Structures are given as C-alpha cells and as structure tokens.
Amino acid sequence: MITIFDINKCVNDTIQNAVKNIFDYDVPIVAEELKEPIERPCIKIMMDNHKNGKLNAFFQQKNLTVYVYFFAKNDRRTKFDNMKVQNAMEQALLQGIFINDMWFDIEEVNTDNTEGVLCCSFDLEIIEEIERVERDEYMEELEMKVK
Numbered sequence: 556m557i558t559i560f561d562i563n564k565c566v567n568d569t570i571q572n573a574v575k576n577i578f579d580y581d582v583p584i585v586a587e588e589l590k591e592p593i594e595r596p597c598i599k600i601m602m603d604n605h606k607n608g609k610l611n612a613f614f615q616q617k618n619l620t621v622y623v624y625f626f627a628k629n630d631r632r633t634k635f636d637n638m639k640v641q642n643a644m645e646q647a648l649l650q651g652i653f654i655n656d657m658w659f660d661i662e663e664v665n666t667d668n669t670e671g672v673l674c675c676s677f678d679l680e681i682i683e684e685i686e687r688v689e690r691d692e693y694m695e696e697l698e699m700k701v702k
Contacts, residue, residue, distance in 0.1 A: 556683065556686055557617070557654055557655055557657070557681055557683060559602065559605070559619075561654050561655055562602065562619070562621075562654055562679065562681075563600070563602065565652055565653065565654045566600055566602075566621055566623075566652065567584050567600060569647055569648065569652050570584065570598060570600065570623055570644060570647070571584055571598075572647065573643045573644050573646070573647035573648075574598070574625075574640055574643055574644070577639050577640060577643055578596070578628075578636070578639075580596070580628070582596045582597065582598055582625075582640075583596075583597055583598070584597070584598045584599070584600060585597045585598070585599055587599070589601070589624065593626050595626045595627065595628050595629075595630060596625075596626060596627055596628040596636075597625075597626050598623060598624065598625050598626070599623075599624040599626075600621065600622070600623050600624075601621070601622045601624070602619050602620070602621050602622075603619070603620050603622065604618070604619055604620040605617070605618070605619045606618040606619070609685070610682060612685075613684060613685055614682055614683065614684055614685060615682070615683060615684075615685050616680065616681070616682050617679075617680070617681040617682075617683075618678065618679070618680050618681075619678070619679050620676055620677070620678050620679075621676060621677055621678075621679060622674060622675075622676045623644060623674070623675045623676070624672055624673070624674050625637065625640045625641075625644075625672070625673040625674075625675075626672060627640075627671065627673075630671055631671075633668075633671035633672075633673075637668055637671070637673040640673055641666050641668075641673055641675065644664065644675050645664045645666070645675070648661045648664050648675075648677055649661060649664060654681070657683075659679060659680075659681060661677050661678075661679070662678075663677065663678070664676070664677045665677065
C-alpha cells in the first residue's frame with residue numbers, strides 16, 4: 556500500500572534530482588510551512604486536496620495535488636532562476652514518477668510565478684488493490700478415519 560509518506564519521499568527525490576545541477580549552489584528542500592521565514596534559496600513541497608476512497612470492492616483510489624514552491628536566491632532578480640527551475644521540474648515530472656516501484660503518469664504540470672515565487676503544481680491519481688486481511692484461519696490438514 557502506498558502511504559502519503561511514500562508519495563512525499565518520491566516527490567522530494569524527483570524534485571531534488573531535477574534541480575541538482577542547475578546552479579553552482581545547492582537548493583535544499585525544506586519542511587517548514589510557508590508561513591515561516593524563508594531562507595533563500597529553497598524549495599518547499601506541500602500536498603493538499605487529499606481524497607481517499609473505495610473505487611469498488613477490490614480497489615481504492617487516492618487523489619491529491621502537489622505544490623512545489625521555489626524561492627530564488629536573489630528575491631529581486633528571480634526571472635531567469637525561476638525559468639531554469641520551471642523547465643527542469645516540468646521535464647522531470649512529465650516523465651512520470653516511481654512510488655514503491657510503481658510508475659505513475661503526470662498528465663499536466665501547472666506553473667504560476669507570483670511576486671517572484673515559482674509555484675509548480677500537479678495532480679496525482681493512485682489506484683491500488685485493497686489489502687485483504689483474512690479473519691478466519693484455514694485448516695492446513697484434515698485427518699479423517701473412514702469406517
């Protein structure tokens with residue numbers, strides 16, 4: 556079963572690999588909320604709009620939206636840094652992502668550049684089999700005496 560932690564780790568790894576060699580400095584992914592002070596450069600990844608439910612008796616469906624915020628090193632001159640990161644993230648994400656050795660397609664990456672902060676977002680839809688827990692023990696051997 557794919558957990559929200561598995562999704563978070565996979566998205567973080569994919570984004571980190573996408574921006575790894577763009578600049579001559581590291582761009583860390585930080586776990587703080589958007590409200591906290593921003594130490595530039597950095598990337599913040601948030602997941603929202605979670606839906607998890609049964610598709611039918613055998614499968615469950617998870618839907619969520621992932622938001623990736625990039626804060627450029629220089630907050631007054633962000634245009635070219637934002638363009639580099641946007642291009643790298645779009646190329647990486649549109650190839651799809653692997654979560655627990657399962658490949659998931661990302662059909663669309665949306666970008667928004669507001670006040671120098673780049674925000675890329677995409678939707679994930681995960682359909683997986685419902686794990687069944689056997690409640691009854693089955694007999695392994697049956698011994699019978701026939702008369």
